[in-house]
Amino acid sequence: MKPIKPLAPLSYRLKPAEQGRAGLDWRADFLAMASPCQLLIQGVEQPIAEQLARLACAEVQRIEAKYSRYRDTNLMATLNKSAGVVVSIDYETWALLAFADQAYRLSDGLFDVTSGILGRVWHFDGSARLPEQSSIDALLPLINWPAVHCWQASDGGQFFQMPAGMALDFGGFAKEYAADRALAAMASSGLPGLGPLLVNLGGDMATNGVLFPEHQWHVGVEPGILAGNGGQMAAFLLTLSSGGLATSGDARKFLKKDDRVYGHILNPKTGWPVAGGPRSVSVCANTCLESGLLSTLALLQGQEAETFLAGQGRQYWLQW
Structure with missing residues (x-):
């Protein structure tokens, strides 16, 4: 390396x-x-x-x-090039992989951090260029989270092993x-x-609270993305007093062909964008990580997004 x-x-x-x-x-x-x-x-x-x-x-x-x-000399590159060799990992990485496993189980396999490999054929640049089905089919066998193994040894060390050809992508929750x-x-x-503090990373937000109960953080939401930086027209306004707020949607990453918009949330079982769901989902939760997971899981449900969110006990907003 x-x-x-x-x-x-x-x-x-x-x-x-x-x-x-x-x-x-x-x-x-x-x-x-x-x-x-x-x-x-x-x-x-x-x-x-x-x-x-x-x-x-x-x-x-x-x-x-x-x-x-997108880096070729970092830890993620080491894991993705490991080709079946056992790799020692730190606790932070082990905990994030455990989170990925939980997300996979909660979503019945729809949230799969090995599905980022589909980025080799899908390029959501606003164009009308769709990949060939044969190109998608060639990658589907490499999307297989259960084939990834992570464990803790009796001495407290953490280890990782993934078959050759597969790749991890934490893009679904890293921000x-x-x-x-x-x-x-x-x-x-x-x-x-x-x-009071607030962190806004491209619309994914976390705050430690407000100065007084009657104070709120005011957040503008445009279709598919939180726009706290000004200069853009917001579709509606949300208020946040503590915890996290995240939005998932198709405002910036999409393809459009024959009047159909293809959002960047892909079904790992088919290799195609999820159809029939809302344009964007915003969720408030205890942390930004939880908010982002719920918003993405909702989009993965397609037309059943609101039914899914209604059962989570969190405040949410949809744009169809």
């Missing part, structure tokens, strides 16, 4: 928050995980806000560098996980005067 080059610190721009308290409320904008991102930091002076922003950006960058499938971890990095920093 090639040596991993250290990354330059993630660049962000800190400025006073719109309609915030002068000198106490801040907004940091940056790009990560192929998305416009934002931190909202309340109740601290600029030096503390700078430290908090650095902590959050460093955590997002760490997770992207470790788990992105949500990063939002939760960035929030945790700031909230556990021990810096003085810590107030």
Whole structure:
């Protein structure tokens, strides 16, 4: 494996928050995980806000560098090139794989982190180019989460094994996980005067709460994506007081042919986009990770998305 080059610190721009308290409320904008991102930091002076922003950006960058499938020298590349060899993994990776296993079981196999291999033939760039059925069929045998083995040894070590030709893709939850971890990095920093915080990674959000019960974070939602960065017309507004909020949909990743829109949520059993479901699903839950999982699982249900969500005991919004 090639040596991993250290990354330059993630660049962000800190400025006073719109309609915030002068000198106490801040907004940091940056790009990560192929998305416009934002931190909202309340109740601290600029030096503390700078430290908090650095902590959050460093955590997002760490997770992207470790788990992105678009890098060829990171841990994800090592796992995807392992070709049946047993690989020692750290606890964080083992826990994320355990989460993936839980998602697979909850969805009856519709949420499968080995289905990212379909990205070799599906390119959701807004065009009308659909893959050939033969190209999809060639990949379906490689989508098989039960063939992946993860275990803990008696000495506490964690291990991973995956057949040759298969590949993992954490794209279905990495951004949500990063939002939760960035929030945790700031909230556990021990810096003085810590107030309300909100992390927005391309529409996947996590917050530690609000200053007063009557205060809320106001979030604009456009079809398929949360638009907290301004400059875009929101379809409707949501309020968030704590926990996580995530939206899944087809606003940015889609194909369109013969007046039909093909969203990027793929059924791993057929290799084709799920048909008949809502354009987008937004879910509030205890964490951004849970919110993102429920919103994606709902889209995977197609026409039964609302029936699925109604049984989860979480607040949700659909756009058809």
